[in-house]
């Protein structure tokens with residue numbers, strides 16, 4: 469099958485990137501990761517691009533320069549899907565408009581609840597019994613946009629932010645791949 473070319477933007481550890489790369493190696497997966505862009509020169513996730521021989525670019529520059537250079541690469545390489553995976557820069561409205569409907573993000577809560585940072589701590593402080601993760605289309609508002617997939621995670625009394633993060637992240641890896649398949653109407 470002809471796969472769609474995708475790019476993943478990262479800033480940190482890149483465990484979602486690793487999971488997407490692994491799934492994309494499946495013959496039936498609708499995308500191929502053709503490029504990884506990190507906005508942090510020391511992002512640990514760059515290791516996975518190297519390990520799996522995927523072209524990567526580090527753009528540790530201002531948002532304006534980042535977007536200009538990234539856009540050039542995305543267009544040159546005919547990227548059809550942009551996956552944000554632990555990408556900690558807020559993209560400008562004009563960048564998002566240029567890739568409208570083609571940018572997806574993963575957020576570690578059941579959106580629309582707990583948008584923004586420090587979700588695990590806030591979820592625990594609120595005494596929630598259930599949390600999870602959400603993959604959604606990126607629009608011009610933070611952690612907003614059409615929801616593609618949600619996965620729920622039960623919170624136990626012994627959970628702390630670190631434990632909860634581990635539980636939620638293991639669901640994130642599944643959610644991201646389900647969401648990508650859904651984007652292309654694959655079951």
Ligand code: GRF
Nearest residue numbers: 481482483484554574575576
């Ligand atoms: C994930 O928990 C994701 O939900 C959030 O940032 C984290 C990234 O982790 N947006 P990783 O870099 O994929 O390991």
